[in-house]
Amino acid sequence: MSKDGPNWDGLLKWSLAHSDGTGSSRNLSEEDKKWFMEAMQAQSIDVIKRMKEITLVMQTPEQVLQDQGVTPSDIEDMLDELQEHVEAIDMANDLHSIGGLVPLLNYLKNSHGNIRAKAADVVTTIVQNNPKSQQLVMEANGLEPLLSNFTSDPDVTARTKALGAISSLIRHNKPGVAAFRLANGYAALRDALSSDSVRFQRKALNLIQYLLHENNADCQVVNELGFPRVMMHLASSEDAEVREAALRGLLELAKDKKERGTDDNSSEEDEKLKQILQDRIKGISMMSSEDLGAAREERLLVDSLWNACYNEPSSLRDKGLLVLPGEDELPPDIASQHFEPPLRAWSANNAAENKDSTEKKETPLLLGFGPPAGNPGQQ
DSSP states (O other): OBTTBOOHHHHHHHHHHTOOSSOOOOOOOHHHHHHHHHHHHTTOOOHHHHHHHHHHHHHSOHHHHHHTTOOHHHHHHHHHHHHHHTTSHHHHHHHHHTTOHHHHHHGGGOSSHHHHHHHHHHHHHHHTTOHHHHHHHHHTTTHHHHHHHHHHOSOHHHHHHHHHHHHHHHTTOHHHHHHHHHTTHHHHHHHHTTSSOHHHHHHHHHHHHHHHHHOTTHHHHHHHTTHHHHHHHHTTOSSHHHHHHHHHHHHHHHHHHHHHTOOOSOHHHHHHHHHHHHHHHHHHHTOOHHHHHHTHHHHHHHHHHHHHHHSSOOHHHHTTOSSOTTOOOOOSOTTGGGGSOOOOTTTTOOHHHHHHTTOOOOOOOOOSSOOOTTOTTOO
């Protein structure tokens, strides 16, 4: 192997020379095997080893890294690499065992907003649909800095990323949901809905919707905190995803009220909701054919919410705008489809594919400390 890298031309010629196109196996000499393995290993890495090296950097004090010329941008790139590694669920679980989870959580308190945001992003990847890592993060008290960033970080991107991590951490995690409630999480979600960031609003609405769907008893808490009024306002948002998320939340509250046979809203709020729905119906009626197709979910939500509140179909049905020509018939429950947990694309892969995922092309890595004095060639 030359210092410039593997001899890919030689590797190609070797492969062609040892392949006759029949798929039959050949007996390789020990010299050929050794050469081939060296060529392959030069372009692959041991992911666990790599994660240990990244952990070493994360454990290095910020001032030491700065003295060595390591910039916040360098740290972000390193966290990007770590995120790629922990996309594999076994690697995500191994991060704790090699001592990397706690240093990662400490980055949530970093002085740079971009690093706090990126650290939360990595946490999201680690805990998403991963009960073992959810438990490990909870045991490491990871929810506390996430909640702190979510509620009070001056950087809205860091707040948004923290909320995304919280959402992944507490989904299908009863202890996580209980801890979120005890930490006054619903009040923080209400405050998030008042943000100027539509992305922050969307994430907050989606988490509210999930929590209400999983536990109807929380509908009372949400009503007492004044969520319906805020969600009614957002149901008229210029952002289609915010409108849809707000309508889904209102639908959950309306279904709960109907099941309990109570009316928690004032007549003023009922009239306001009715006016908002009528305005949405009018807006939908004025849409072009292309926009109508894109607004299918909103059309279904408006009709379902009208039906839940007033026990009758909306005028969208009479106008022929609920199911357009060429569209499928209505699903039996349009709300529940939004609560199916997303699956990791690789979760169904077999053991061989998981093994393959532990090898990646080598890229430059930051090191926490330089080589010992008098030994400049050692790394």
